[in-house]
Amino acid sequence: MAGGGALSGNAAMPETLIVGGGLIGLAIGWQLAKAGRSVMVIERDSPAASPSGASWAAAGMLAPLAEVGFNEPVLLALSRASLAMYPEFVAELEADAGQPVGYRTEGTLIVALDNDDAAWLRRQYDFQQSLGLPTRWMDGNEAWEQEPHLAPSVTAAAFAPTDHQVDNRRLMTALREAFARAGGELRTGTEVVRIQHDGDRASGIWVRPSDDAGADPELLEAPQLVVCAGAWTRLLMANNLPAPAVPPIRPVKGQLLSLTMSPLLRLSYVIRTRRVYLVPKLDGRLVIGATSEDVGFDTRLTAGGLFELLRDAWEAVPGVYDLPVRESWAGLRPASRDHAPVLGPTPLAGLYLAVGHYRNGVLLTPATARLMCEFLLTGEVPEAMQPFGLARFHRRARMHA
Ligand SMILES: Cc1cc2nc3c(=O)[nH]c(=O)nc-3n(C[C@H](O)[C@H](O)[C@H](O)COP(=O)(O)OP(=O)(O)OC[C@H]3O[C@@H](n4cnc5c(N)ncnc54)[C@H](O)[C@@H]3O)c2cc1C
Numbered sequence: 496m497a498g499g500g501a502l503s504g505n506a507a508m509p510e511t512l513i514v515g516g517g518l519i520g521l522a523i524g525w526q527l528a529k530a531g532r533s534v535m536v537i538e539r540d541s542p543a544a545s546p547s548g549a550s551w552a553a554a555g556m557l558a559p560l561a562e563v564g565f566n567e568p569v570l571l572a573l574s575r576a577s578l579a580m581y582p583e584f585v586a587e588l589e590a591d592a593g594q595p596v597g598y599r600t601e602g603t604l605i606v607a608l609d610n611d612d613a614a615w616l617r618r619q620y621d622f623q624q625s626l627g628l629p630t631r632w633m634d635g636n637e638a639w640e641q642e643p644h645l646a647p648s649v650t651a652a653a654f655a656p657t658d659h660q661v662d663n664r665r666l667m668t669a670l671r672e673a674f675a676r677a678g679g680e681l682r683t684g685t686e687v688v689r690i691q692h693d694g695d696r697a698s699g700i701w702v703r704p705s706d707d708a709g710a711d712p713e714l715l716e717a718p719q720l721v722v723c724a725g726a727w728t729r730l731l732m733a734n735n736l737p738a739p740a741v742p743p744i745r746p747v748k749g750q751l752l753s754l755t756m757s758p759l760l761r762l763s764y765v766i767r768t769r770r771v772y773l774v775p776k777l778d779g780r781l782v783i784g785a786t787s788e789d790v791g792f793d794t795r796l797t798a799g800g801l802f803e804l805l806r807d808a809w810e811a812v813p814g815v816y817d818l819p820v821r822e823s824w825a826g827l828r829p830a831s832r833d834h835a836p837v838l839g840p841t842p843l844a845g846l847y848l849a850v851g852h853y854r855n856g857v858l859l860t861p862a863t864a865r866l867m868c869e870f871l872l873t874g875e876v877p878e879a880m881q882p883f884g885l886a887r888f889h890r891r892a893r894m895h896a
Contacts, residue, residue, distance in 0.1 A: 509535040511871065512700060512717040514687045514731065516540070517550035518856060519849050520723030521670035521681075523850060523871075525591075528677035530872055535715070537673065537679035539705045541684035545824075546667070549856060552826020554774045554784045555597075555663035557581060557767050557858045560628050560655040561605055561767055564619055569882045570628070570835045571791055574855060576879065577862030578657065584861040585661070590735060591676060592669035597662025597777045603655040603765040604642055605630075612681070613650045620653045630655050645813050658696065660765055662776050663857045688712050689735050690720065690846065695871050697736075697846035716881055721847045726792070726827035727810065728850045733803055740841040742885055743775075746792055746827035749785035750800040754818035756781050762812070771807035773815070779822060783808045787828075794825040828853050831888075836868065838867060838883040839876050 513520045516538030524534045524688055540546050559574035585598045607613040621834050623630045629653045638652035671681060684705050691699040691714060699716035724731050726746035733741050756762065762775040771799040774782040786800045801823060808815050831837050831851030836848050836859060849867050852859050876884070 496624070496803070499560060500509065502595060507533075507879050509533045510533075510716060511719040511721060511866035512537065513721045513723055514700060515548070515723035515725060515727075516671070516681055516683070517546075517548040517723060517725050517884055518667060518670065518860045519550075519725075519852060520721070521667065521674055521861055523607075523721060523723065523849060523867045524679045524681075525588075525670055525674040525677055526864045526868040527871060528674060528679040528869060529591075532872070533678070533681060534716075535680045537685050537687055537700065537702060537715075538681060539686045541705060541759070548681045549826045549828055549852075550667050550725075550751065552751065552777055552824055553662055553663045553857050554770065554772060555661045555666075555776075555781045556603070556658065556765055556774060558603060558655070558658040559639050559855075559858065560588075560623055560630055560658050561603055562642065562855060563623055563626065563628065567833055567835055568609075571857070572756065573836075573862055573879065573880075573883070574703050577859050578659070580861035580865065581659065581661070584864075585684075585724060588666075588673055594665070594672065596665045596667050596669050598659065598779065599657045599661070599763075599775075601763045601765075603658035603660075603767060604633075604638060604645075604652050605767045606638060606645060606652045606811060607650045607657065608646065608648055609650065610766060615769055616653055628655075629657060641784045643763070644760055644762060644814050645766070646811055646813050649811075658765065660774055661857065666857070666860075675837055687724075690722075690732065691716075692736060692843055692846070696844040697841075719847065720845055721849060721867070721871070723849045725831040725850065728829065728848075737842065738848065739867065739889055740843045740885075742837040742848055742850055743832040743888055744829050744837070745789070747853070748788040748790050748794060748825055750788075750796055750804065750823070750825045750826055751782060751784035752801055753780045753782045753806060753821045754821040755771045755779055755821050757818060760812075760814040766811055768807060771811065773808055773812060774809055781815070783815075792827065794827065796823055796825055809828055829856070836863065836883050837885050838863065838880050839870055839885065841885055 701712035703710040
């Protein structure tokens, strides 16, 4: 493999190298480091710039009930298991990092604003009930009493008391701190340009400074390589690895914006409609999202995208009209072909994946970290992880051939 003039090997080789310092890579790294492993996380972004990953861009909802219609059924069990881990995960992380992560447990109101919405919501609710999920139906008045900032036109709501939320940006900051305190090493401003493989074994990664595309890459070696590169996974893996080792991940763009809540308009529930969600953070931000666009790696904000978010948010909560605008941004959801994550081994020995968390990566962080750590420490794929292996895509491809 070309590596022209590269340094080879390193004095203190870590046992595990993780590509990508988003929530998934950091949470796995933190848990592995706590278990006594030497771990290095490689992240392309530099600390000076705003992070480019989905974990920073997300809204932070922990919403298996509201998202149930979007997901494959097999994902619901994992999502609910991860939600159930959240209180303990947050307590452990806050203690390890010495900082709060803005975890909120008021719940989520999914509201209907007209008769079409009400018919859609009733179908969602009936589906949730058929699965035994703890949602509760409310008429317009009851919803309005619960959250008086809702538009008077609200016709009905489904209350999802266990769909909680967290401040995903604080979660990331806390994970970085906890990872470092546990002895992990985070190398920022460093891009992984390719994965080294010899025959059927992956043995290292070639890295260079993110801001110096002309620099000779350096080889870092480790017995375990874990790719947690989010929406960029295929860009990294597809150019030199055998096709069966490369997961089918594509970026799905989401635009969001945030407003600053006022003492007169301070929401506590997450509010969702068929078209938009409003997520009130403890620091006073009201995050409004999100578009869903299949446009590759384009993260430009568009007038139409922001206009529709604001219009739809205003229809649900008219008082947002007067709130100051704080920020607008876009992120890339890492979507696999079936919208479920891809976890565990690849056909290359030593190369592992934790990618493809799509719309639910914040929610799935505790379960992913726990399952992946168990796997990386023991070599055994835990039962709950088995439906999420890379092999499922190749099985399907063979069946359809
Ligand atoms: C608009 C939007 C809203 C969302 N809302 C929610 C929500 O409310 N609830 C929820 O549960 N989920 C939500 N998600 C989904 C969630 O954000 C993702 O599933 C999750 O953050 C994925 O985490 P990750 O660590 O896999 O990826 P990322 O956070 O994208 O991290 C990947 C990291 O890898 C780095 N990287 C990539 N390639 C390389 C390379 N070659 N070398 C070095 N580093 C590299 C990137 O810089 C990045 O930091 C949302 C996502 C978006 C975009």
